[in-house]
Amino acid sequence: MPSRTSEPGDPAAPASAAAPPAAAAAAAAAPLRSERPLRDTARDGLKIVVVGGFGVGKTTLVGSVSEIRPLSTEEMMTRAGIGIDDREGVLTKTTTTVAFDFGRITLDDERVLYLFGAPGQERFWFLWDRLFAGTLGAVVLVDTRRLADSWYAIDRLEHHGLPFVVARNNFDEPTHSLEQVRAALSLDPDVPLLDCDARKRESSRDVLVALVRHLHSLSHALEPTP
Amino acid sequence: MIRRPVDTGDPDRLYTVTGGRTRAYEQAFDLVTLIVRESGPTPGMQSELVRILQLSERPVAVVELASLLDLPVGVVKILLCDLLDMGRITARHPQSSGRGRQLPPPETLKKVLVALQNL
């Protein structure tokens, strides 16, 4: 199994302008209300991001625990808006569109957790700060047949200081132990690593539970002791 | 400002929807800021604003609005700024996240944990 090596440099700006933003349906065609509206008392949105390579099961995981059918949306980035130069008041036609999907889980009367399936490829990470600021933590989904796809995401999460867990989505009978996976990913011993089946609701829930338990212990460690 | 109705999917269309404005307005909203309308649409209102007011009778997240309206998130945020300025909506900002790298307090995370375990 290959191993993750040193941290790569910052992502380069996207190579070229993407096609114009996806054509939207006429406004009149949009549904009148959400398939399953939130409670009137909902007032606190929380975020968890699921990252990983293409086809690793991000959308499947989000969909299996979400109370709504996963929805997708997109964010446009003007090339001028990437990095330093934020040209105010000008919406240039040179845009890059990044699509992501999401689902949600109503936690209680006030809190609702949003899960975002985000592309983990190098060329999308310029989005991270703007789109996913305030995220509680991340789930890195890995497919051991294509472990290298997740190296970059793990490096970036470490760089951003965002807490995460790693979940191996098993498409076939696993051929490596989790310890071998941990070594190949150069994962810190504190980072939880577990198996999952993204198609199963309980399994996907357990991945989220592992992440929040990890966050809970981290926040305890940060609390000043009385 | 007078805006034409939206009927195409090209960048010019988005330029029209937003009156050509970008960025500065976006910071006011998070992806998971919950929007609730204060009053319904009025005749002659821009069609996208009407749609937002229809969709926000109950609380709805910015990202869900974007998906339901089939508009990029940034465009929806700009429209929401207009509605906020007009006093037509209120925004319920995230309480437990959105504070840089800080984690919510352990009690909050405990509640999230228990809720997930009970799913």
Ligand SMILES: Nc1nc2c(ncn2[C@@H]2O[C@H](COP(=O)(O)OP(=O)(O)O)[C@@H](O)[C@H]2O)c(=O)[nH]1
């Ligand atoms: N056999 C198997 N297939 C899976 C599993 N998870 C996802 N898939 C399939 O793999 C494909 C890619 O999954 P998707 O969630 O779209 O990946 P994404 O690109 O990361 O969002 C889909 O056809 C899924 O049905 C799994 O645990 N086992």
Ligand SMILES: [Mg+2]
């Ligand atoms: Mg996907």
